[in-house]
Amino acid sequence: MEKTHHWWNTQSLAANPRTCRNYIDGRFEPAPQDMIEVSNPANGKILGHIPGSTGAEVDKAVAAARRAQPDWELRTATERAGVLRQIAAKVRDNAEDLAAIIVQEQGKVSALAQVEVNFTADYLDYMAEWARRIEGEVITSDRPKETMLLTRKPIGVVGAILPWNFPFFLIARKLAPALVTGNTVVMKPSELTPLNAFAFADLVAELDLPPGVFNLVGGDGGGCGHAIASHPDVDMVSFTGSVPTGQRIMQAAAANLTRVNLELGGKAPAIVLADADLDLAARAIHQSRVINTGQVCNCAERVYVEREVHDALVEKLSTLMANTTYGDPSEKDDLDMGPLVTADAVTRISGVVDAAARRGARIVVGGKRDTSLPGNHFQPTLLTQVPDDAEVMVSETFGPVLPVRAVDSLDEAIALANDTQYGLTSSIYTTNVNSVMKACRELRFGETYVNRENFEAMQGFHAGRKKSGIGGADGKHGLYQYMETHTVYLQET
Ligand code: NAD
Numbered sequence: 321m322e323k324t325h326h327w328w329n330t331q332s333l334a335a336n337p338r339t340c341r342n343y344i345d346g347r348f349e350p351a352p353q354d355m356i357e358v359s360n361p362a363n364g365k366i367l368g369h370i371p372g373s374t375g376a377e378v379d380k381a382v383a384a385a386r387r388a389q390p391d392w393e394l395r396t397a398t399e400r401a402g403v404l405r406q407i408a409a410k411v412r413d414n415a416e417d418l419a420a421i422i423v424q425e426q427g428k429v430s431a432l433a434q435v436e437v438n439f440t441a442d443y444l445d446y447m448a449e450w451a452r453r454i455e456g457e458v459i460t461s462d463r464p465k466e467t468m469l470l471t472r473k474p475i476g477v478v479g480a481i482l483p484w485n486f487p488f489f490l491i492a493r494k495l496a497p498a499l500v501t502g503n504t505v506v507m508k509p510s511e512l513t514p515l516n517a518f519a520f521a522d523l524v525a526e527l528d529l530p531p532g533v534f535n536l537v538g539g540d541g542g543g544c545g546h547a548i549a550s551h552p553d554v555d556m557v558s559f560t561g562s563v564p565t566g567q568r569i570m571q572a573a574a575a576n577l578t579r580v581n582l583e584l585g586g587k588a589p590a591i592v593l594a595d596a597d598l599d600l601a602a603r604a605i606h607q608s609r610v611i612n613t614g615q616v617c618n619c620a621e622r623v624y625v626e627r628e629v630h631d632a633l634v635e636k637l638s639t640l641m642a643n644t645t646y647g648d649p650s651e652k653d654d655l656d657m658g659p660l661v662t663a664d665a666v667t668r669i670s671g672v673v674d675a676a677a678r679r680g681a682r683i684v685v686g687g688k689r690d691t692s693l694p695g696n697h698f699q700p701t702l703l704t705q706v707p708d709d710a711e712v713m714v715s716e717t718f719g720p721v722l723p724v725r726a727v728d729s730l731d732e733a734i735a736l737a738n739d740t741q742y743g744l745t746s747s748i749y750t751t752n753v754n755s756v757m758k759a760c761r762e763l764r765f766g767e768t769y770v771n772r773e774n775f776e777a778m779q780g781f782h783a784g785r786k787k788s789g790i791g792g793a794d795g796k797h798g799l800y801q802y803m804e805t806h807t808v809y810l811q812e813t
Contacts, residue, residue, distance in 0.1 A: 324526065328417050328519045332650070333424050334360060338368035340518035340538060342377055345384035346531025348521075352377070356511050356540065361427040361659045362648035362695040370514045370538030378506065378547035381535040385477040385504040386553055388532030393474050393502035400500050401451035403529055408444035410523040411437060421516045422488055427658035427696070428612060429649045439778075440492045446778045447496035450799050454501065465812035472803040474502030475579065476555035479548035481541075481569070482517070483561040484510035484661055485615045491520055493793050494558045495534065501802045506535045506554070508545055510561075512661055514538050541565060552576045556802070559583070562716075563741075563787050570790075581791035581801050583617070584784055585716040586744030589737035590620035590773070591759065593730060594628045596749035600771065602636035604749075605722070608773035610644050610700055613657045614720040618745035618767065618774045618782075622713055623724040624733040630726040634684060637702055637724065641685040644700040644720070647693060659696040660719055666696045669719040672711045673701060676723070681706040686720075708736065716742070730755055734762045743785030747773055766792065 330336050339355070341348040354372035359365060371377065392400070411418065419433035428436070459468040480494040487509060498505050509517035521536045537544055545565075549557050549572035559569050560583040573580050590608075592601045608619040625633050646657040660666050666689045673687050686699030701721040706713050712723050727733045737746055747769040748759045760768050766783040767776060776782045776794065783792025791801050 323413070326414070326417070326519065326522055328421050328515070333367040333421065333515065334365035337366050338515060338518070340368060340370045340515065342371050342373060342381070342538060343518075343521040343525065343534070343536040344377070344381045345535065346525070346529070348525070349377070356538065358425055358512070358515055360424050360650065361661050362650060364694065367425055368515050370511065370518065373537045373539035373544045375543075375547040377537050377539070378544060378551060381506045381537050382477060382479075382548075382551050382553050384532035385506050385535055388530055389474070389476055389502075389504040392499075392504055392530060392533050395502075397451035397454060397500060397502070400502065401448035403527065404444045404448040404496055404500060406527050407524060408441040408448070410526065411441040411444070411520075414519075414523065415441070418488065418516060418519060421519055422513070423649050423658075425515050426484060426487060426513045427649060427661060429655050429658055430653040432612060436486055436489050440489045443489065443492040443778050444496050447492075447500050447799065450497075450796070451500055453796075454799070454803070461809070463811065467810040469808040469810065471806045471808065472501075472800070473806050475802060475804050476503060477553060478503045478505050478802065479551065479554040479557045480505055480507040481545050481548060481557065481559045481561065482507065482509045484513040485612060485617070487513040488516045488520070490560055491517055493560075497793075497799045497802045498558070499533065501799065503556075503802055504533045506537065506548060508537050508539055508548055511538070511540050545569070546572055549573050549578070550575055554578055556581065558801075566789065581793075582789040583782070583793060584744075584787060584789040585718075585742060586617045586784065586788050587621045587714070587716050587740050587742040588618055588745045588747065588765075589733075589740075590623045591730070591733040591737060591746070591748040592623060592625040592629065592633055593748070593750040593752065593755055594626040595751045596629070597751070597771070598629060598633055598636060601749035602633060602640060604771075604773045606637055606640035606644075609722045610641075610657050610720050613646070613660055615661065615718050616774060618776065620722070620747060620773055621717055623722065624727045624736055625724060626733075627726040627728055630724070634702070634704055634724055637722065638684050641700045641702045641722070646690075646697060646700070648695060657700070657720060660698055661696070663696050665719065666698050669698050669717060669721060672715075672717060673703070673721060676703060676706050676710045676712045679707050679710055681710065681712075681723070708739075714740070730758065734759060738762070738764045741787045744788035745769065745774065
């Protein structure tokens, strides 16, 4: 069969910038007056424009989602799952070109963008598998001749607000569990990386999905995102992004007591004990720190290593960091890292590293923005002797900067690891089972990786404690976030 031609089937979006239009109620809307420019972080070239939607467009999308929801809920879960599988097939058919969009607008290296797209298709299929596994409960009653049933139902209209770091995968992480359980969706991608989501909408539009089941609106956070989070007819806001935005969204949702599911930032500690396989630890931690240019919520952001192996680990990490290749991933496809997503991120990370250096930190590798290249590049950086209260040890850095700190015991490492406002992920490297058991019992994080770093599995449960979030995603528990319970008392007369 001949393949449909899409606007993204091009070598370079910069040569053919795209004007995207909101997808509401099964139609692409006319482009509004206000548009937001989208550019390539590796070279500043304009790639396209998306609508700068405000409350009026969000109202329209929410109304469409509301109208569509009852019929969508009435379809069987297996029918709804069939739609997810069709979308997955479309994504696979277009995988290479979709990955190329992500490379250009987010700055991800090509191999990782491919992984993201393929994982997205697999995730849609995985969530489709849940169609026949959504279960309720039969509960023993206190009353004679009564049966109690706990059933699960969709929540209604889900407002989904996405970040830029895994922009395509996050579409599926929210859409797939929402749709298979009978909800309808109004989605807003990040204004920094929206083109892949508009390409996704094109693929959905080619299927016979009922109008209003999936709606996509472009826009910024303060206008469009806020309009979704504060909308009285949105039943749940599913958000992935930073802690400050999560706090704003929760405040906006509070006006209507709208449910929130918040997947927020992290400051993952990696603990390396003296009995660890140091080569394995160094490789895993380095990879975790530079993948996606350090812009991953659950990657190692700080290392606590037992003093006796501190120098050996630092030496291995410094070789790996110094050999990390970076540049424009649209031009070279064998790089370890691309650019940071914005020029502001480069300025912020430079400031954090400089501040640590002023307080006595030693810069072992890197430490500076790279002005020899166009775009938002920061050198892969390794720091030691960083004060515990320096910003780079305390707040999410979200860049290729790794501070390493010596500790005298596992107890000290766990105490420092837990001394944070975040609680997303953590890791430990050791060959001692008791150390693993103690760490898993005492670490206050939603996930702990033993002898490896990220990524999380789609059948797990990715959930942050403390300021890293409320609720979670993936697996059975992630699916059930998108459902309400309804208890029915059946009294026999
Ligand atoms: P961000 O908070 O800046 O923006 C995320 C989204 O929120 C964007 O679509 C933005 O337009 C929107 N937004 C901004 N202000 C808003 C407001 N007032 N109301 C409603 N929406 C608003 O986050 P980001 O920079 O895009 O993403 C990076 C962050 O995401 C990091 O902190 C990272 O750790 C986190 N993250 C977490 C996970 C996880 O699973 N826990 C996964 C990926 C990313």
